[in-house]
Amino acid sequence: MSKLKTALVDNRGGRWVPLLLAVGLTGCSTYYGQLAVGQLELLRLREPIATIIESPRTDPQLRQRLGLALQARRFASTTLALPDNDSYRVYVDIQRPFVVWNLFATEAFSVAPLNHCFPIAGCVAYRGYYQQGRARGAAAMLRSEGYDTLVTGVQAYSTLGWFDDPLLSSMLRWEDERLAGLIFHELAHQRLYIAGDTAFNESYASFVEREGLRQWRTSRGLPPVDETAQRRYAELSGLMLDTRERLAELYASDLDEAAMRAAKRAEFMRLRQAYRQLRDGAWKGDHRFDRWMAQPLNNASLLPFGLYDRWVPAFAALFEQVGGEWLLFHARVEALGRLPADERAQQLEVFR
Template sequence: MVKKIFLGILFFLLLFLGYYHEEALYGIRQGKGQLQIIFDAKPLSSYLEDPEISEKQKAKIHLIQEIRQFTIDSLGLDYTESYTKMYDQKGEPILWNVTACKPFELTPKRWSFPIAGSFPYKGYFIKDLATTERDELRKEGWDADVREVSAWSTLGVLNDPILSSMLERSTGSLAQLVIHELTHGTLYVKGSITYNENLADFVGDEGAKRFLIYKYGKYSEEYIKFMARSGDRKTFSEYILKSTHALDSLYQTFTDQMSVEEKQQLKDQKIKEITEGLQHLSFSNYNYCTYFDDFTPNNTFFMSYKRYRSKQNEFKKEFEEDFNGDFHAYMDYLKEKYQPMFKYLKKMF
């Protein structure tokens, strides 16, 4: 009987790997990359005692611990062991995301994986694999791009380490990033990337404001700089989201009778108008006017920006009107409404 069960499991496994061989190979590579970072991460004490680590970097490590505790005490996020270790990147990026979008629609390509579901991006720990996938997608007619990722989350399944590059961020930016990623570890709605990223961005923004006031005060240099940067980011975000809507409206006018060349010409003209339009905006702290100096955006940029920022006003309205700005009440409500993804796995680990 045991032999039959074993053979049955083996047959199922071989069948699974045969049918999903590409996904299985990708999953093995991703698992290897993530586990390597997890296993190579060292306790914070080893960095705090290292004379090669600057006092400024050590201060940022301590700051991250304060931010972690603040998210539990004041924002209602779950306690995890994330950010209690650090991975030294040796000054190198560790992860790249590939995104793709239809050339004349703001419709992203989605990659499906057994159990995990589908995602509008694909991550790689090896840059050459990411650029190869991007080039293949472009040959197939997709708008495709590769972007370096500054942080990633295992959604609370594993204990994510601090990445050494995070220590180079400003105080406000660091608080925003840490809170964003810890939000993923507390709540992640399966199959709804736009909801998850918008929620994490909202909690990251609002949580960072509250942390900076708590630690430094409302009239501190740290808080004032963060708010100035946030104001500029809001101006930029509203412009890009409005431009995304205008680009989408243009695509809605395209007909089957139009040639690809004609569509491409109108698309290029609209994107040029959008990038040049930044020059007419006013920024006080961060010069977003030069944002597109080094690249020309395609549909993946507009689709990705919409994924992260399109629902900020909705979250803010719900948070303030329905929960009177009470983060604990809001997070309790969300955790009750949307059971965290992989909740059972979090208990195992």
């Protein structure tokens, strides 16, 4: 559900390899050390997609998927005005379902995330780990200190243009249209990223993904996307956000700890009941989110919701205002990004 935006050093002048090696070799057991080692491994394993496609040893299904990815990659730059570089023109088989695992955490009686700040990317509501065991170990340590935690796998992330990001085997788990949309989403982060404003960044990239996918399908003579899944995710997100608001009010109250813990449990029971009613009623038995709801729910489980779509309606309105011209749209979004955070949010509220 979320994307790790971690860029360690500048590779645009060719200076990043020694720095990454220094971090990785002297501190591979540290958090930054594992980031350096993981990123170096991806860089080492990259292969040009064109070369893989031309090889007679390439599996025909892989050749087809990679060919489609290159088509989407060209469409992203020629039609959506997204960066034209070598990102997603190289491939890495990571031989695991996720490239990183993100760890979210909150205090026991708070819905505010435990933020983490990084060079370039600014402050975000999670930490990313290249090994699932490391993420789970860090989560266990936080839980022992009384925090609520969530560990969730991520199929792709952007280094914001500081590296040529590869297409990953984990991304190929998605169907064709979802794969194209993911490429559009990640390239949008390369086009614009405002340090410390996750909702702005993710909503912008999510709008580019959705509108880009709509135009991509039209260009290929395909019917419009079935919006049922998107609508139902929005309804699930609404349940989560409502729960978060009620919990915020609860945690601001003067209840004693025992009473607050009981009320917290009751809120998550209420959430599960509301989900079952929605699933078995309006959704007519659609069980697509059952696995998510079956896990232990806590404050951290609510954090990813709202990060990716809060401002999507505002960006859609802005896109319509500029007549669907991508260059004008990106320029207007970049102008918003230069505003102070409070003023930027006010402008987005007007559009929404």
